[in-house]
Amino acid sequence: MKSLEIRNLQKTYFDPYAGTKVTAVQDVSLDIREGEFVSVVGPSGCGKTTILNMVAGFLPATGGEIRVGGRPVKGPGADRGVVFQSFALFPWKTVLDNVGFGPKMRGVPKAERDRIAREYLALAGLSHAADRYPNELSGGMQQRVGVVRALANDPDVLLMDEPFASVDAQTRMTLQEELTRIWQEKQHTVLFITHDVGEAVFLADRVVVLSKGRVMRDIPVTLPRPRVWDEVTEDEDFKRLSAEVLHMVRAA
Numbered sequence: 001m002k003s004l005e006i007r008n009l010q011k012t013y014f015d016p017y018a019g020t021k022v023t024a025v026q027d028v029s030l031d032i033r034e035g036e037f038v039s040v041v042g043p044s045g046c047g048k049t050t051i052l053n054m055v056a057g058f059l060p061a062t063g064g065e066i067r068v069g070g071r072p073v074k075g076p077g078a079d080r081g082v083v084f085q086s087f088a089l090f091p092w093k094t095v096l097d098n099v100g101f102g103p104k105m106r107g108v109p110k111a112e113r114d115r116i117a118r119e120y121l122a123l124a125g126l127s128h129a130a131d132r133y134p135n136e137l138s139g140g141m142q143q144r145v146g147v148v149r150a151l152a153n154d155p156d157v158l159l160m161d162e163p164f165a166s167v168d169a170q171t172r173m174t175l176q177e178e179l180t181r182i183w184q185e186k187q188h189t190v191l192f193i194t195h196d197v198g199e200a201v202f203l204a205d206r207v208v209v210l211s212k213g214r215v216m217r218d219i220p221v222t223l224p225r226p227r228v229w230d231e232v233t234e235d236e237d238f239k240r241l242s243a244e245v246l247h248m249v250r251a252a
């Protein structure tokens with residue numbers, strides 16, 4: 001796994017409707033250590049998705065620098081895996097082949113990529129769905145397959161933009177628990193974007209609060225791991241931290 005360094009990142013868009021410039025990211029610096037899980041929260045429009053898209057290499061920065069494992073990001077790359085809220089699984093491919101797609105693109109032979117795909121499906125409790133097609137799965141299962149597909153590429157850095165926002169509350173909790181379990185096993189470096197303060201605190205080693213394109217606070221989360229919701233909801237530190245972060249986001 002590799003570290004992620006973001007230095008004085010800036011992004012200005014041109015708004016063609018208003019005919020003016022919009023500064024989405026003013027000046028963001030953020031270091032994520034190898035194997036660290038960092039959540040980014042902030043009110044709508046504070047620049048979260050813009051930052052993630054620049055780190056993914058989908059969008060050029062107006063200023064500043066992004067480095068993965070010390071190397072400057074110049075565009076998309078296999079060292080970074082991305083999971084969005086809505087993403088398309090290939091409807092004509094089975095779950096196994098969806099998950100094995102990244103390894104296939106890297107030239108991994110069929111038997112080996114099937115082995116990799118089955119290992120990750122097992123980690124997410126999806127072994128039974130390997131031969132099904134996406135339209136035969138529930139929304140929550142499709143979301144899980146999307147996460148597993150990103151993990152199967154074995155990226156150094158995992159970038160997640162509200163990946164669980166569109167599933168029901170119970171499924172979301174299960175997915176959050178699964179993600180922390182898989183992350184503990186694989187130790188990816190993770191940048192996770194969310195609106196949901198409880199989710200941010202539950203998952204992360206640090207929660208970064210953004211306000212108007214700047215880092216407002218960077219808060220360590222020292223809750224013990226593994227984390228499961230039944231225990232975490234009762235935890236006084238979790239309640240205190242969540243309340244504190246919520247207060248900051250509302251004031252941001």
Ligand SMILES: Nc1ncnc2c1ncn2[C@@H]1O[C@H](COP(=O)(O)OP(=O)(O)OP(=O)(O)O)[C@@H](O)[C@H]1O
Nearest residue numbers: 013014015022024043044045046047048049050051
């Ligand atoms: N392609 C674009 N062209 C012009 N302005 C944009 C573009 N994309 C985003 N913006 C503006 O940049 C700012 C930051 O947007 P961004 O999507 O990064 O915020 P966000 O924190 O992810 O918001 P949300 O939580 O609502 O998804 C907003 O003011 C938005 O309107």
